[in-house]
Amino acid sequence: MSCSRCAVSFCCCFTIFVAGIIALIVWSAISGYRLPACSVEDFYVPYLNVTDNSTSVRTNHTLYFDLRLKNREPLVGVSYDDVKVTFFYGQNSSLSTPIGNYSFPKFYQGHGKKARRKALVETYGVPWEAASANVSNGSTVTFRVGLSTRATYESCSDDGGCSYHTYALVQGADIDVDGSGRKVDKQGIRLQSAAAAPQHTCRPVFLGLPVVLYFLVLYV
Structure with missing residues (x-):
């Protein structure tokens, strides 16, 4: 059960990381x-x-x-x-x-x-x-x-x-x-x-940390 939770947590973190990178690219393209x-x-x-x-x-x-x-x-x-x-x-x-x-x-x-x-x-x-x-x-x-x-x-x-x-x-x-x-x-x-x-000093990468913490608490 513990291993299953670890796998889920890893997948969630990896998905959020990739999504954050994509969001950063899109944000840069839109915002300058x-x-x-x-x-x-x-x-x-x-x-x-x-x-x-x-x-x-x-x-x-x-x-x-x-x-x-x-x-x-x-x-x-x-x-x-x-x-x-x-x-x-x-x-x-x-x-x-x-x-x-x-x-x-x-x-x-x-x-x-x-x-x-x-x-x-x-x-x-x-x-x-x-x-x-x-x-x-x-x-x-x-x-x-x-x-x-x-x-x-x-x-x-x-x-x-x-x-x-x-x-x-x-x-x-x-x-x-x-x-x-x-x-x-x-x-x-x-x-x-x-x-x-x-x-532009604001970047979506900074918004990723609270989201990551949320999912860690939810799934771990």
């Missing part, structure tokens, strides 16, 4: 997809490193950044168009001109996967002496990172039919830099959406 999570993991401006007075640093007008992109969809891959990254000096980028830009070629990212993109960017128009004076006095200066691309999700059924959902991905974040030349925040800085776009 969560946009990728983008963050700046490292940011370094050599000129603002006040501990290094070498000629190579005093004439270095580049910045280095390490960008992380994560596909937050567990069952669907995403294709990025060329990823354009633009840099500004100061918090209010709408009132300032870009000081540098970089572009990564288009690429595909598997479901739930992460990718890193790193580059050294030559800058222009930065008030270097004023910025250096600020960080030398113990203050910080702010750079802004802006990202723009398009993310396309492809969902295919067993019969070979596929549907495509494309979203504009426009995000940005302020990066505070101190006298070390590095960003103050030691953690990755999450880029926030600068334009309205669907970001």
